[in-house]
Amino acid sequence: MEKPELPVLLVNEVGGTLGVLEAHVPYLKKHFHLITMKEFLESKDCLSIKIEAIYVWWHRPIIDRELLKSLPNLKVIANSGAGVDHLDLKLIAEFGVRTANAPSAVSSSTADTGMALMLAAARRLIEGCQVTTSPDTEYFPCNMLGDEVTGATLGIIGMGSIGYKIAQRARAFEMKILYHNRNRRREDEELAVSACYCGKIEDLLQQSDFVMLAVNLTPQTYNLIGEKELKLMKPTATLINISRGPVVDQEALVEALQAGVIKGAALDVTYPEPLPRDHPLLKLKNVILTPHLGSRTHKTTRMITEEAVENILAALCGFPMPSEVFPD
Numbered sequence: 001m002e003k004p005e006l007p008v009l010l011v012n013e014v015g016g017t018l019g020v021l022e023a024h025v026p027y028l029k030k031h032f033h034l035i036t037m038k039e040f041l042e043s044k045d046c047l048s049i050k051i052e053a054i055y056v057w058w059h060r061p062i063i064d065r066e067l068l069k070s071l072p073n074l075k076v077i078a079n080s081g082a083g084v085d086h087l088d089l090k091l092i093a094e095f096g097v098r099t100a101n102a103p104s105a106v107s108s109s110t111a112d113t114g115m116a117l118m119l120a121a122a123r124r125l126i127e128g129c130q131v132t133t134s135p136d137t138e139y140f141p142c143n144m145l146g147d148e149v150t151g152a153t154l155g156i157i158g159m160g161s162i163g164y165k166i167a168q169r170a171r172a173f174e175m176k177i178l179y180h181n182r183n184r185r186r187e188d189e190e191l192a193v194s195a196c197y198c199g200k201i202e203d204l205l206q207q208s209d210f211v212m213l214a215v216n217l218t219p220q221t222y223n224l225i226g227e228k229e230l231k232l233m234k235p236t237a238t239l240i241n242i243s244r245g246p247v248v249d250q251e252a253l254v255e256a257l258q259a260g261v262i263k264g265a266a267l268d269v270t271y272p273e274p275l276p277r278d279h280p281l282l283k284l285k286n287v288i289l290t291p292h293l294g295s296r297t298h299k300t301t302r303m304i305t306e307e308a309v310e311n312i313l314a315a316l317c318g319f320p321m322p323s324e325v326f327p328d
């Protein structure tokens with residue numbers, strides 16, 4: 001019996017900085033015939049008819065009208081993460097194409113990154129590492145006092161799956177947990193992590209020692225934290241952002257950090273990424289910056305790919321996708 005042809009999946013590239021991980025290729029190849037953007041662009045359209053799915057890895061390939069127009073049989077786009085702010089969902093839907101993200105895969109590791117940033121800022125880990133490794137600095141740690149997270153108040157803005165995992169972790173650190181979210185979580189879930197709902201973001205900002213941003217970037221959350229919000233925070237508080245750079249008004253943040261309006265910031269995300277080398281954030285001592293490491297672990301990236309495959313196969317069979325995202 002002839003082997004049935006595998007569906008054709010378009011990926012940006014294999015390996016390299018903007019390609020699917022080489023380690024995932026054998027798994028992807030079990031389910032799909034893989035085509036890279038380079039092969040597609042060089043094929044003089046012969047391949048366009050065959051492509052039924054795209055796996056967007058680290059925002060690539062860029063999905064624009066031109067690409068969508070050139071793929072008449074495209075049915076589904078699977079994104080390798082939770083945030084879909086880089087995808088124009090309305091445009092994609094216009095072409096009758098469905099979109100999926102991978103929220104369950106990323107939640108634990110992204111929450112871990114949030115906790116790591118909070119602890120690193122509170123306990124001056126980066127500075128401590130520099131002191132320890134620099135040949136020119138005097139090694140004198142007994143005056144390097146940090147803040148304690150145990151018993152401190154953590155305000156989580158965005159209580160989706162990542163925010164909830166942060167709350168679970170913070171509970172183990174005996175933190176007082178406040179949260180703000182579009183919708184209040186069920187009472188049993190609040191109780192499970194001892195989280196108190198703040199209907200007004202202002203209340204959370206005024207009371208928290210650490211403010212952790214875990215919202216999706218949407219028109220409603222764009223510049224959610226600006227000058228006014230930063231001024232509401234305690235001067236001893238630290239802002240941690242593991243969501244998306246534009247959720248914070250970066251100019252206002254730089255000014256607040258320079259003027260001591262807040263104590264510090266720990267940012268896994270910025271706008272743009274990477275920041276230009278002369279950006280003022282790079283010069284501030286009270287900022288920790290990491291390069292969008294949120295969900296970057298071996299295990300999570302593999303789970304992301306598995307979640308993408310599951311979504312694509314469901315869509316190609318006409319079934320509901322486990323994590324379909326819709327415009328609005």
Ligand SMILES: O=CC(=O)O
Nearest residue numbers: 081082083106294
């Ligand atoms: O940035 C990571 C994600 O969107 O999951």
